[in-house]
Amino acid sequence: MLEISARFSGRQHFDMRPMDVCTISIPIPYASGTVNVYFAEKPVPALIDLPPNEAHYCEQLKNALRRQGYSLSRDIERVIVTHPHFDHCGLAGWIVEECGAEIWAFTGSTRYLENFPEESKEDFAYYSSLLEKAGVPGRGSEYLEGFLETLLRLGSKARVSRYLKEGDEIAFGSTLFRAVHVPGHTPWCFMMYDAKKQIAFTGDFLIRDISSNAVLQRPAIAGGGYKSLKSYISSLKKVRDLGVRTAFPGHGARIPDVSVRTGEILSSIQDRRGLILSILARRRVCTPYEIMIDLFPDLSDWQILLGISEVIGHLELLEEENMVHREEGISLVFSRVP
Ligand SMILES: [Zn+2]
Structure with a gap:
């Protein structure tokens, strides 16, 4: 079932909703339940994100x-991709071919989008060996059944026309947004933020009902020093301090009070840190x-x-604080620093 919101009218409070933007919520068979595509007519007909690469979507x-x-x-002349995951840009290749739409994405994600099949295969190999290093019983690839096939089937390769950067x-x-880099879920997540209306399109960086995963990334593509959970925490604090009020996420309902949501996520990260230490x-x-x-x-x-990913993200942070000690053999082994 597809739901589409009524076109936003002048009677609605524009400080709570971006004017002239329509939310298209498309059901998908994953935990989030739906993916949001946003459409605006002006200044050119444009979308934020696209559903997976299948005919029915x-x-x-x-x-x-x-x-x-x-x-x-x-x-459609322009598609702004919040991050290069198939549920947000799967149809990108098709739309470029079909109507010559421009794809705008954050700097760095272009390698992913433009070399999509190759990068997905590299990811599969990296995550398989990461799971083995993390100590899973058996082969890492056994835990990723369908991973590569799903990525290759529902994602696509697309040429990027504009590389966005901070600011x-x-x-x-009717709104002039600014790009704000919010890495963590991926190294290339960004949100579109308008300080006057205090609204933002947040992609998967901030979702109302589920927590966004700070997935570990291949150092070759993310940069050697990238730490996913550390980046995610910094991004949450950055957004909390910006004073964003309402967020329009990549999945689910709008977030009416961003400072409450960022506070909830930061405190659940702290709780989990305490559990890992115990x-x-x-x-x-x-x-x-x-x-x-x-x-x-x-x-x-x-x-x-x-x-x-979540456990290693925490262990990386605890290691930086000299609270845990890492030993690298066939498996990674951690111990508490006395
Ligand atoms: Zn998503």
Whole structure:
């Protein structure tokens, strides 16, 4: 079922909703339930994000735009991609081919978008060996069944026309937004922020009902010093301090009070840090997988990468604070510094 919000009218409080922007919420079979595509007519017909690369998603988006009087294949001139995950840019290759739309994405994500199949294969190899290093029983690839096939089927390769960077202006609807880099979920996540209206389009950086995963990244593509959880915490603090009020996320309902949501996420990160320290105190020496099993005993195979990412993210931070000690052999082993 596709839901489309009513076109925002002048009667609505513009400080709570960006003017002239329509939300298209498309169901997807993942935990988040739906993915949001945002459409604005001006200054040129443009979208924020695109659903996965499958015909039925394309049809749903076409139908939603048709109801607004626009054709997806003929009229869309620009697509702003919040981050290069298939549920936010899967149709990018198609839309470039079909109607020559420009793709705008944050600097750095272009390598991903332009070399999509190759980079996905590299990711698969990296995550398989990361899981083995983290101490999972058996082969890492066993926990990633369907991972590569899903990426290759639902994502696409697309040429990027504009490389956005911090502070760049982006006109969307009647609002002139600025790009704000918010790495953590990926190294290339950014949000579009307008300080006057205090509104932002946040992609997967900030979602109302689920926490965004700070997924570990391949050093070759993210840069050697990139630490996912550390970056995510810095981004949350940056956004909290900016004074954003309302956020329009990549999935689910709008977030009416961003400072409350960023505060909730920061405190849940702190809680988890405390739990990891207590597991380390009890076990004394353990692998990231053993910590993950204590923290999240019921994860399905494909969720294990997310669980391991979170545990290693915390361990990297604790290591920086000299609270844990790392030993690298066949597996990574951590112990609490006395
Ligand atoms: Zn997403």
